[in-house]
Amino acid sequence: MSETKALKIHNLSKIFSFSVKDQRAGWMRNLLKPHTKAVKAVDDISFSVEHGEKIAFIGPNGAGKSTTIKMLTGILFPTSGSISVLGLDPTKDRKRLAYQIGTVFGQRSQLLPNLPLTDSLEFFGTMYDMPGKEIQKRMAELTHLFEMDSFIDQPVRKLSLGQRMRAEVAASLMHKPKIIFLDEPTIGLDVVAKKSLRDLLLKINRDEKTTIFLTSHDVGDIETLCDRTIIINHGVLIKDLPTQELSKTFAYEKYIDLIPEDRFSAFPELSAGMRYALKNEDKVTVMVDMTKMSLQEAMQKLLNIFRVEDIDAYNMDLETIIRHIYERDPDRQ
Amino acid sequence: MFKELRFALYAIKKNIQNNVELRTSFLMNVGGMAVNNIAFIILWVYFVKSVGVINGWTALDIIALQGFTALSYGLAYFLFAGIRKLPDYVATGGLDRFILSPKNLLLRIGTSWFVPSTLGDTLFGVICLVIYGIITSVTLYQIALMVLLIILSTIIFLGVSTAIYAMSLFFTDPESVTNSLYEIFLTPAIFHGGAFQGATRFFFTFIIPSLLVGALPVEIIRDISMSKLSILVALAIVWLIIPVAMFNKAIKKYESSNFMTFGS
Numbered sequence A: 001m002s003e004t005k006a007l008k009i010h011n012l013s014k015i016f017s018f019s020v021k022d023q024r025a026g027w028m029r030n031l032l033k034p035h036t037k038a039v040k041a042v043d044d045i046s047f048s049v050e051h052g053e054k055i056a057f058i059g060p061n062g063a064g065k066s067t068t069i070k071m072l073t074g075i076l077f078p079t080s081g082s083i084s085v086l087g088l089d090p091t092k093d094r095k096r097l098a099y100q101i102g103t104v105f106g107q108r109s110q111l112l113p114n115l116p117l118t119d120s121l122e123f124f125g126t127m128y129d130m131p132g133k134e135i136q137k138r139m140a141e142l143t144h145l146f147e148m149d150s151f152i153d154q155p156v157r158k159l160s161l162g163q164r165m166r167a168e169v170a171a172s173l174m175h176k177p178k179i180i181f182l183d184e185p186t187i188g189l190d191v192v193a194k195k196s197l198r199d200l201l202l203k204i205n206r207d208e209k210t211t212i213f214l215t216s217h218d219v220g221d222i223e224t225l226c227d228r229t230i231i232i233n234h235g236v237l238i239k240d241l242p243t244q245e246l247s248k249t250f251a252y253e254k255y256i257d258l259i260p261e262d263r264f265s266a267f268p269e270l271s272a273g274m275r276y277a278l279k280n281e282d283k284v285t286v287m288v289d290m291t292k293m294s295l296q297e298a299m300q301k302l303l304n305i306f307r308v309e310d311i312d313a314y315n316m317d318l319e320t321i322i323r324h325i326y327e328r329d330p331d332r333q
Numbered sequence B: 001m002f003k004e005l006r007f008a009l010y011a012i013k014k015n016i017q018n019n020v021e022l023r024t025s026f027l028m029n030v031g032g033m034a035v036n037n038i039a040f041i042i043l044w045v046y047f048v049k050s051v052g053v054i055n056g057w058t059a060l061d062i063i064a065l066q067g068f069t070a071l072s073y074g075l076a077y078f079l080f081a082g083i084r085k086l087p088d089y090v091a092t093g094g095l096d097r098f099i100l101s102p103k104n105l106l107l108r109i110g111t112s113w114f115v116p117s118t119l120g121d122t123l124f125g126v127i128c129l130v131i132y133g134i135i136t137s138v139t140l141y142q143i144a145l146m147v148l149l150i151i152l153s154t155i156i157f158l159g160v161s162t163a164i165y166a167m168s169l170f171f172t173d174p175e176s177v178t179n180s181l182y183e184i185f186l187t188p189a190i191f192h193g194g195a196f197q198g199a200t201r202f203f204f205t206f207i208i209p210s211l212l213v214g215a216l217p218v219e220i221i222r223d224i225s226m227s228k229l230s231i232l233v234a235l236a237i238v239w240l241i242i243p244v245a246m247f248n249k250a251i252k253k254y255e256s257s258n259f260m261t262f263g264s
Helices: A027-032 A065-072 A094-098 A117-127 A132-145 A161-172 A191-208 A219-225 A243-249 A295-305 A318-327 B002-020 B023-051 B059-092 B105-110 B117-136 B140-169 B174-189 B198-207 B209-213 B215-223 B226-253
Strands: A005-020 A035-050 A054-058 A080-085 A101-105 A179-183 A211-215 A228-233 A236-242 A253-260 A274-279 A284-289 A308-315
Touching (some): A005 A065, A005 A211, A035 A065, A035 A080, A035 A211, A035 A228, A035 A236, A054 A065, A065 A080, A065 A179, A065 A211, A101 A161, A117 A132, A117 B002, A132 A161, A161 A179, A161 A191, A211 A219, A219 A318, A228 A243, A228 A318, A243 A318, A253 A295, A295 A308, B002 B023, B002 B105, B023 B059, B023 B117, B059 B105, B059 B209, B059 B215, B117 B140, B140 B174, B140 B215, B140 B226, B174 B209, B198 B226, B209 B226, B215 B226
Parallel strands (some): A054 A228, A179 A211
Antiparallel strands (some): A005 A080, A228 A236, A253 A284, A253 A308, A274 A284
């Protein structure tokens, strides 16, 4: 590939329009001349992705994540802006692009439900015009890599959700795509299945240099899989930074846990710069705004108020950070 | 093109295998449809015998009519049943996976589904036409003409289905609309051919092409009518080209949704 970027998105927007009922008008008018409303699902976003990067593309429900992925893969046509995926325009080169990308939608299966998994893998290989011998070789490779030996001959409908998701990812990798788009791949999986799927994706990224572009609500996916996080809300790109730096975003906020000697019976007013995050008889958590007060000062003040057996100070976890970012999305709530 | 067709045939094979796995359901579907068609034809033959010949149409013509419509319907949806799932794919977002495949989109959708009962229709259609051929002692020329007419009727079935189901890309609740439109096309196609005269004949030939898949082929075979054959060939070409162009335009309207679906 001669192109320098795996993905290049410039001023991308997507507007959906639909009819809405006008409460003041009669049913006949609503039927014959409905009002239409336009919603900007994706609003002028731009970013690029290098080959081999692992990107988490996150945001709350309805933020525009899936719409963006669908435009990147050629499912939806953008209203405006430009997209280049491996140097191809998904709106014009759908078929050529399909040979080079893989997709997994966590809520949707691409497999043949009544036939053994081998048939689905063979189906994908044939669809991508792979020769018979190459299909067999790739199937053996993926079966080994994804540890699917125990269920490879079972009908897909009889697989557990964890097994099925592994099979979905394996099927989407049959043709060795350069980029894999995953939309909520760990949805509904238990912790063991989630870990197993994450490990496999890391392995594929390391061994085959596959670029990973993932949407997920699971912080574990973001933390363990992705080295860069792009946050979108209300269709607008609000953060694009290395995942490790996400925690620094709210470094000015610290949390202090207080465990009582016996039980906390009263919760007095706190000084400016501190607020209760949790008020329980057996545990109190206080959030400290470091721009207004040092950690040492906060601890001293708290120890003057409460008699404690144990005290612990820590940064906000990633899940809370992300929630804060969503909530602070400016002017769009 | 060769790769596309080879994969389309492979997809049909896999869909059949996928269905045959559910053996009882498969056999009941095939047998049930054949029995259903036989009951229908018995009804029509009794009707014609009771009221006599209408506008030159005999009981034997009714058998041929049912033969042509059942056979072309069976063949069309044996090969391309997925087109009838298009409203469902549009409503649930199931169309996404076909857009993501590196194949011709219309072919991929058409060959994404298999309906076992189409085998019953095909079998029933062949039996009807064999009975008609034996009783009327058709010539080799008429047999060749029959084959051509079956191909043309199958193309028209596919074209009309594509046009109707492509409309689902324009509506929010596409299934009920497209199913109603399809019934408007199919129901007159299996009615007594002699009932359509004058304006109704024009309407159900040129506007809604119901008569093109049954009544017209019967009349062409019976009367060896080259003028009617020319009309049928011309309309089959129109019904092949326009729906494909319409689908390619309509697909740009697709707004994928996020329902849970299972693949094929």
